[in-house]
Amino acid sequence: MRYFLFRIAGGLLTIFVSSLLVFSMVRLIPGDPASALMGRAFDPELAKIMRARLGLDGTFIHQYSAWLKALLQGDFGYSFLNGAPVGAQLQDRFLRTIHLLLGGITFGLLISIPAGLVAARHKGKWQDGCIIGFTTLMLSIPQFVLGILLIYIFAVRLGWLPAGGWVDPHENLSLWARSMILPWMCVGLAMSAFISRVLRASILDARNMEFTRTARSWGLSEREIDRKHVYRNASLPTITVVGLEIGYLFGGAFVIEKVFAYPGIGQLTVDSISGRDYPMVQASVLLFAVSFAIVNLMVDLIYGVIDPRIRQK
C-alpha cells in the first residue's frame, strides 16, 4: 500500500510542477494572443484592449493563482481564440487521440511481440535477419515520412484506404475503422520496431541468466523454461519500454495527427501554441502530464504484480 501511495504522490508532484512550468513557459514565448489573432492586420491600440480583456494585464502570480483556483474546481477556462470552454474541446480531442493510440499500440504489440519472440527463438537465422532488417528500416524512417509513404501506397496508388481525415464513428463505424487503419499502422509500425528489439534482447539475456541454467540443470525443457522463467523476466524491460513509448506517443501524436489530418489533442496543442491560446496550451500540456503520470503509475503497478520483490522493496 505504501508503495502505491508513494507512487501516486510522485505523480501528483509531477503534475503540479508541470502546471507551474507550462504556465510560465507559455508566457515566455515571444508573441502574444493579440498578435496571433490579428496577424498581419495587427493594430497596436486594439491589441492593448484585447490583452486587458483576456486578463493578461495582471501580474504573473495573480494570473497563476486565478487559473489554479479555477482548475481545482474543474474549470479549465475558455479558449482565447474561439471563446469555447477548454474542457469540452479537450475532452473530444483527447478521446480521439486515445482511439488513435490504443489502436496503434494494439497493432504495434500484435506485431512486435510475435516478432520479438520469433527473432529470439531463431537467433542468427534468416527469420531473425528479416525481423532485424525490418525493424532497422522502421527505426530509421521518420514517422511523418512513414505516414506520407503509407498514404502514397495505400491511398494514392492502390486506392484501398482513405488518405486521411476523420470520420465520426457514431455516423459510420466501418468508414471510421477504414479511415483509422493507416494512422494505426503508422503508430504501430514505428513503435513495434523498438519493442520487438527490446523483447528479443531481453529474452536472449534472460536465457543466459543463472536461474535459466539452474532450470536446465533440473531437466526442464527449453519450452518450459521460456514459459515459466524467461518470458516473465524478459517482460520487465519490455513493459518499461512500452510505458515509455506510450508516454512518448502522447507527445509525438502530433506528427501522425498532422499527416493524417486527424483532430486529436496533439494537433490541438500545437495549434494552440501557434495561436498563443494560453488556457488551451496550459490545459492540454497538463493533460499530457497527467496521462504520462498515469501510464508510469500503471507500469509501476504492473512491475509489482509481475515481480513481488519490487513490492517488498
Next chain:
Amino acid sequence: MSSSSNENEFGKGANELVQQYQTGNITRRQFAKGVFLLGLGGGSAATILAACGSGSDVAEITAVVAPPDTDVIELMGTLVGIMTQQIPSSLDPFTNAQGAALNAAGPCHDWLEWVDLKGDLYPSLAETVTQDDPKVITYKIRSGVKFQNGEDVNAKAVEDLFAWVQDKNNGAWLNSRFDGVTTTVVDDLTIQINLSKEDVTFRYAVSRLPIAAVSTMAAQALTPSGCGPYKFERWVQGSYVEYKKDPNYRNAADISLDGIKMEHFADANAGTQAFLAGDKNWVYPTSLSQSKDLQSREDAGELKYMPLEPGVCYLIAASDRGPTKDPNVRKAIRLALDRKALNDGPFNGQSRPFFSFLKPESSFYSTELEYERNIDEAKSLMAQAGMAKGFKEKIYTPNVDYFIGLSTVMKSNLAEIGIDITVEIEETPAVIDRMFKTKDFNMVVLGDALSPEPSELVEYYLRSTGTRNAGSYVNTEVDDLLDAGLRETDNAKRIEIYKKVQMIGLLDDSSFIPLVAEVLPAAYKGANWDEFAGGFIQYIIWPKAKLTV
C-alpha cells in the same frame, strides 16, 4: 462546346457507365471513379447508384445530371475540398484575421459588395452603391433579404454591424479602418456612410466585412451565421467544417450545390496526396513541392491547377535605425536581390517577381517600378553610405517554408555586397510582435494580402502613421500625396498619384521592398473554379460560385 453537344457527350458517358455497372462489367468503385472523372461529386454518384439500385432507367438518371436549360452541366451533391496549412481555431471572420478562419466561415456569408478577380467592385447585398462625394457612400440594400436567423437584412442591421465593428471592445480586426465613420439610416433599405475625411477607397474595406446580424456575433466563432448561400451545419474542430445549401438564400436558384465540406489538413503535402487519392474536388493551397507533378497532371487532363497570388512577400529594412537608416543602403539591398532565385527556390518557380504593392495587371501598376539586379550599383551605393565593407545583420523570418527560403536566398544575394546576414527564424506571432509592438528589428521578411485598390497597402506601410509601417518610414511628401489620393475621384489622376507614391517609397527611399508574389496554388477537378476562386481577397466568393464541368 455548345449546350447540346455538351449534354450529349456527358449523357453518353454517364449512360455507358451505368450500363457497365448494371451488367457487372465494372465494380462499384470503378463506377464511382468514372462518375467522378465525369466531374460529379459524391452526392451525384450516390444519386445515380441509388437510381441503379431501384431499377430506374437511364433517361431518368441522365436527367439528374444534365439539366436541359443550362449551357453547362451543374454539379450537384456536396463539394468536398481540402484546405491546408492553417487549421482554423475559430470561424469568426470578424475578430480573427487568419485566412483559414475567413475561408472556413465564407460559405455562410454575403457582402454588400465584393471584389472580383479583376479587382472590380461588384454589388451583392447592395443593389446600388453611390459615392458622388468622396466623404459619402450610399448603399441601397436589396429588399426581402433575411439573415439565417430570420432577422431582416436592412439599413438598421448594417448600421448596427458598423457600430459593432467600431466598438474597440469587440476586437474586430477591421476596427481601425472604420474609425471616424458615422452612419445615417435614410430609409429601411438605404444607409448613408459618412466618412471623417475624403476616402474613395473605403468601399474596399467594406468589401472585407461580411454582413451578419449583431445578435449572432457572440456565437460566430463556433456557429457562424450570416446571409450567405450556405447554412452552417457542423464544425469538427481540426477536421472539417460542413455547410448545407440555404433554401432561403436570396438567390437560392443560382446555387447548384447541396452542400460544401471543407476538410482541414495541417500538412500541405498530405493534403495534396489526399486530393490526388480520393474524391475531393479541390485542394488549397497545394504543396509547392508538388507543383510540377500537379502541372503535369493538368497537362494530362486529370485536373486543373491554378497558382493563385493572394499576397506579396516583402522585406522591410528599418528607416529610422541601424545600418539601413541610410536610404542608400536600402537601395543597395533591393538592387542586390535576385528575384529569379527568390522565385525558383522557395516557390519552385510558381511565383513571379514583384516590384509594387499591386499586381502587374492592375491599371495602377507602372513598369517604371521594375529594375534589374545590379550588384555594381549596389556596391557603389554601399560605398556612398560609408559601408563599402558591409555589415552584419539579422533578417527575422516567420517559420513558414517559403519565408525561410526567401531569407536564405537573400542571405546569399546580400553576401555579394558585403552584408553578412543571419536568418533568425521565429514563429509568426513572435515576428508580428517584433515588427509592430517592440520594433526590435532592422530587417524582417513577411507577406501581406494584395488589394486591387492602390491606396490600401500604401496607406498601411508608407504613411508615416500607417498601422503596418513597421520600418518607421516618414516622408511628408508621401503623406501629402496619400491625402490627395484619398480625395481624388478622377481615375487618371489617381493613377499618377499612386505611381508617384510608389516611385518615392519603393524606389527612392526603398522603405518597403516587394520581393515576389506570395503564391498559394489551388488544384481542383470536377468543377470549374475560375469564376469564384481566390481573387484579391482571400475569401472564396461562394455567392458567385457557379460550379460547372
